[in-house]
Amino acid sequence: MNLLEIQNLSLFKEGRPILNNLSMDIWDGHVHAIIGPNGAGKSTLANTIMGLSGYRDFEGDILFEGESIKALSVDERARKGITLLFQEPARFEGLGVSQFILAGAKEKSRTVVEEALQKAGLSPEKYVKRAVDKTLSGGERKRIELASIYAMKPRLVLMDEPDSGVDIDSIKYIFAVIKEMRHMGSTVILITHSPEVLKHADHAFLICAGTLVDKGEMSRMFDYFNGKCVPCVHVGQPSPNTLLSGSSAPAVAVS
Amino acid sequence: MSEQATADKEKLLAELLASINQHSFAPDVAHVEIHGNQVLNKNLVEGLLVESETIEDGVKVHIRVRKGVTLKNPVNFCFGLIPDNGIQRIIIDTVIEEGAHAKFIANCTFPNAVNIQHLMNAVITVEKGASLSYFERHVHGPKGGVTIVPLTKVIAREDSRFSTEFELIKGAAGVIELDYEAEVEKNATVDMKTRIFGRSSDRIHIKEAAHLSGEGATGVLTSHIALKNTASANIENEIVADAPYARGHVDCKEIVQDEATARAIPIVQVNNHLAHVTHEAAIGSVDSKQLETLLSRGLNEDQATDLIIQGLLGSDPFS
Numbered sequence: 001m002n003l004l005e006i007q008n009l010s011l012f013k014e015g016r017p018i019l020n021n022l023s024m025d026i027w028d029g030h031v032h033a034i035i036g037p038n039g040a041g042k043s044t045l046a047n048t049i050m051g052l053s054g055y056r057d058f059e060g061d062i063l064f065e066g067e068s069i070k071a072l073s074v075d076e077r078a079r080k081g082i083t084l085l086f087q088e089p090a091r092f093e094g095l096g097v098s099q100f101i102l103a104g105a106k107e108k109s110r111t112v113v114e115e116a117l118q119k120a121g122l123s124p125e126k127y128v129k130r131a132v133d134k135t136l137s138g139g140e141r142k143r144i145e146l147a148s149i150y151a152m153k154p155r156l157v158l159m160d161e162p163d164s165g166v167d168i169d170s171i172k173y174i175f176a177v178i179k180e181m182r183h184m185g186s187t188v189i190l191i192t193h194s195p196e197v198l199k200h201a202d203h204a205f206l207i208c209a210g211t212l213v214d215k216g217e218m219s220r221m222f223d224y225f226n227g228k229c230v231p232c233v234h235v236g237q238p239s240p241n242t243l244l245s246g247s248s249a250p251a252v253a254v255s
Numbered sequence: 256m257s258e259q260a261t262a263d264k265e266k267l268l269a270e271l272l273a274s275i276n277q278h279s280f281a282p283d284v285a286h287v288e289i290h291g292n293q294v295l296n297k298n299l300v301e302g303l304l305v306e307s308e309t310i311e312d313g314v315k316v317h318i319r320v321r322k323g324v325t326l327k328n329p330v331n332f333c334f335g336l337i338p339d340n341g342i343q344r345i346i347i348d349t350v351i352e353e354g355a356h357a358k359f360i361a362n363c364t365f366p367n368a369v370n371i372q373h374l375m376n377a378v379i380t381v382e383k384g385a386s387l388s389y390f391e392r393h394v395h396g397p398k399g400g401v402t403i404v405p406l407t408k409v410i411a412r413e414d415s416r417f418s419t420e421f422e423l424i425k426g427a428a429g430v431i432e433l434d435y436e437a438e439v440e441k442n443a444t445v446d447m448k449t450r451i452f453g454r455s456s457d458r459i460h461i462k463e464a465a466h467l468s469g470e471g472a473t474g475v476l477t478s479h480i481a482l483k484n485t486a487s488a489n490i491e492n493e494i495v496a497d498a499p500y501a502r503g504h505v506d507c508k509e510i511v512q513d514e515a516t517a518r519a520i521p522i523v524q525v526n527n528h529l530a531h532v533t534h535e536a537a538i539g540s541v542d543s544k545q546l547e548t549l550l551s552r553g554l555n556e557d558q559a560t561d562l563i564i565q566g567l568l569g570s571d572p573f574s
Contacts, residue, residue: 050551053543074550090542093567096569103552103559104553148552
């Protein structure tokens, strides 16, 4: 069953196509990955699904649980159960970690805060009284944002490069949260360059120049990271032989 | 004093404390309550001296914390006026003697203000190796009929520490003319912060200055202001560093909503090549990234804005 359906989605910025007639089905309860080279449109796609400012004016449609969300604002989409882990988490001067984690949580309690922090590998004693501000490193803020998403218990979470800025010892907590979210029934979309992150997905979409060029099981998609794929030079216009053409299609432009 | 006068005084004291949600103090907590030009109540602890003198429209107060004494609990001051109009002038001379350490909390309350002037003229001397944390919270009524003019001169002697925080978040600010000036000597530290929420037609003028005159002196001036409706703010923060290894930072952040206006003038001046002073200033609407993060958690725009402002203005004194 599809939780999210992206139908013929095209988005232009300054006359240039960033997303190009994309169609995708996101199965409920699975962990999906969206992969592709820099500038492929991965983050743009996540921002468009979330409905962020600057990503609202697009062609095509996005259906969530069978209904179009095109006209909905960010917060309306969030209240339907969609949320986004930002690649670069915001800093909030003075805003307490607890307040931040509870902002989107249905249940507002200290237990929720503590559990969410623990899932993200952060000690409640150490973090609960701190602010989500510049006194925290980027990696700490990323994990606190992840904790806030865990506390929200969303139906669909878009994670834009969940491992960026996180030190190597802490990445395991990111993966643990992804696993836990799947376990509690959330659908996860990972936007990533990382083969390590990709291992945690069931299924992947490969996009280049805003166009879907391949999709399939993870084992086959690993080829993308094994030298078959080079960054696409056809910005906005992938060549016809790079487009999706069945399960054996090579990824993007082949060297 | 007649029975009636005593009863009136007790009633006034109860009203004053109720307006700041404070009803009683433990015996080992020093506190002083001043209504208009009348000292209503006072409880002191060992090592703390507070003398007062009534003047026509206020009170002169002399405060000393004796040499080497560390006060266990913060000293609570309450200044205010219960009627809707009047003047309260407070002239304070505070000395924290050598090696002494104290924390003061001052609540200034004008819950019914329609036309009130609260004029404070303070000189604070923190002697060598001493420290003082001074937290001043204002509680105003919704009508905004208060003019606040706190003028404070701070002298931070060698190796001393002084921090002050001025908070006006609840009720209408009215007119604020805040002027703090600090002289910071060798290896002394001064940290001055203002947090104000201006609404309606409030007019806020903040002027904070630190002169880092001693080697290794440090100063931080922080102003966090949120404004809505037609409120306006003018912030002038100035650090002058004259001595080697002096360090200073000016931080001014203002969130402006509706028709409110804000102006910030950070001035940093370095007169010694071994000194270093930085500044940051940001004025504008709520940061879009912060807003979108909270919107993506399901808060609507008003809820998200309130939470961001609450963070910017939030405080936990002496935590």
